Amino acid sequence: MWKDKAMRLLMLSAASTSIFLVALIFIFLVKEAAPFALKPGLDALFDRQWIPVSFVQERYGILPLVTGSALVTGLSMLFTIPLSVLGAIYIAEIASPVEREILKPFIELLASIPSVVLGFFGLVVLAPLIKSLFGLGTGLSALTGALLLTLMAIPTVITLSEDAIMSVPRAYKDASRALGASDLQTIFQVIIPAALPGIIAAIMLGVGRVVGETMAVLMVTGNSALMTWSPLAPVRTMTATIAAEMGEVSFGSLHYQALFWIGLVLLAVTFLLNIIAQRVLVRYGMMK
């Protein structure tokens, strides 16, 4: 009897580890970031410049980093969404079994490439290409980062979208065909609308992946914290900023605290994206 109880307790604590850890991470982030809110105050974060080390005046505006992340993510989604959704439709609805068996492992392989390795590829292949294609001074730009992130987001979005498309009941397809619809009409007017909540959730999770990615963007986006919406300009993302500066910052300084604020913003964004994705799935009955 007591054995049962002990075992139950053991498993319960194993299962709740992740809740505990998330809470711990959140508390830790808030604790390290908090003093900044009192001095110099939160409005310092809304400065338009990020100059954390200066002989004149340090500035901790995270806006250029937020726009950097937004620009890279937005551009990347511009490529990811059409590529992934069309790819998922092909794999789920059109491909022959042989084609599926070739395509799927490659998509999974793409997902398993470490982002540093992709970063190398970006640095050596993509950046020079962008540089010569647009006649730029440097190939390290928001666009380069976005293209690289597209490679990372595609497997997630394709796989989840494909699941969503595959879970559309066959009866819908039969009904549409029996009414004289062509395969393409059936796909675009019945199957995609029915799978749309799942596809949207897949895109949300893809965005989360892209926003949170660090190594590859650090290597290829040029790392200049300027506020810009030009795809060809070098930018710096929130993640890259933390990764690049955390090692050199003096412990407990304002700069250190500002970096933790960036971390909090990132956490909030990814958390929100996950919640939206789950809400969409639950609401449309694709997840219980």
Added chain:
Amino acid sequence: MVETSIFPADTDHVITTRQVNFFYGETQALFDITMDIPGRRVTAFIGPSGCGKSTFLRIFNRMNDTITGTRLEGEVRINGENIYENGSNVVRLRRKVGMVFQKSNPFPKSIFDNVAYGPRIHGTKDRQELAEIVEKSLIRSALWDEVKDRLDTNAIGLSGGQQQRLCIARALAVGPDILLMDEPASALDPKSTIRIEDLIGELRNDYTIVIVTHNMQQAARISDYTAFFYEGSLVEFNATKKIFTKPREKQTEDYITGRFG
């Protein structure tokens, strides 16, 4: 071979099949079926599960084409046209031959969009025209009064019986001559079943209806002609009254008296 003399002299044979064999891969599912199905009558297919009646039904709108590895031998004509001939137009065929499935399968769209789906994919864009088609089809399927005030709500919210009548409306909206029904009431409660049967009774004068059922009382109630299938062969085809009172074949008699199946 079934003699055609079971029909009155002036009967139009809308669907005619000659020596139809059908295969799923290597497995033969239908054997040498020759039969004439009369126009503007209700013809019921009965027989135990796996006897091939649904497979045979799905030949008439080429729904079996969507299953890979299937093969058909023989000749199937609808209104004189060989529907399996090279170059035969499947889209046109399916506009003329509507289908209602065993499990009601409305799209997760509004009631209006469900019924308007067929006309839309066939090129009707005018909102007014679509609204007329939707209203007419829903009136025909005896659903209009129940849904006229909520055409823009999702069809998934309808009851099972209503969903099935919506599927019938959706099939009628493209203007078919023939309606294929694959056990349309088998998943419904008795009350909804009666409504579907009544509806079939109302449609019988304007459409050629072929209905698969394994409910023999249903076949007896609603059909003019009944075909009994067993193990992929057509055993007997005759006026429903004859089949249920004086079947010619021993197998038919055994089945309808409940000795097997």
